[in-house]
Amino acid sequence: MKIDDLRENLGQFWGSVSDGWERMRHSASGALTRFRPGEQTQLPERHEIDDPLHFPAQSWTMLGGDVFEDEQRLVVRLEAPGMRKEDFSIEVRDAALQVRGEKRFERESTEGRWRVLQCAYGSFQRTVPLPTAVRGEEARASYRDGVLRIDLPKIEPGRPASVNIRVD
Structure with missing residues (x-):
């Protein structure tokens, strides 16, 4: 028993x-995002890093996000710390919001060694499915305190057009 x-x-x-x-x-x-370092990423050389678990070609991180909806709009917020507003490219395509960007490594001003390097650096793309059709041409985006916010006015149900959105 x-x-x-x-x-x-x-x-x-x-x-x-x-x-x-x-x-x-x-x-x-949806939040797990791969970062692919490129020439502009400016990562330190492997011999400058003591962290045995650091693999820059395999950098993944969580870009946490929220999607809020009311009668007039959708609001998408993505946590993307350590970037500038110029680092983002935002587009409404089909029924999704596509956010692309590149997070660049910032060197210290003195000589030394990196003991731990856990942050993801490089270019990324995050796709957020949109639950309703939006007017992409009227969308507004802002970036403040590490959070990218995109306000998307709603339209009558229908297929949204592909539109680029400028970050203010």
């Missing part, structure tokens, strides 16, 4: 862990 109780409790525990993992994986899958 004790073995059966143990099996049942273990089964319930495993089911709970599996359910939690699946929910986290589904929720975070």
Whole structure:
């Protein structure tokens, strides 16, 4: 009887862990973003980094985001710290918002070694599905305190056009 109780409790525990993992994986899958370092990224040379887990060609990070909707608009907010507004390119294409950018490495002003290098640097693309059609040509974007905010006015249901959005 004790073995059966143990099996049942273990089964319930495993089911709970599996359910939690699946929910986290589904929720975070859109936020997991790959960064690809390029010539403009300006990463330190490998011999300047002591961190054995640093692989610049395989940099991934979470660009957390929120999508808010009211009667007039959608508001998309993406956490993208360490960038400038000029680093972003934003486009409404089909039923999605595409945000591209490049996060560049900033060197210290003195000589030394990098002991840990965990931040992702390079170019990225993040696609956010839009739950309703928007007027991309009237969209406004701002970048403040590491958060990119895009306000998208809604239109009647229909296929949105592809439009570039300037960051103010």
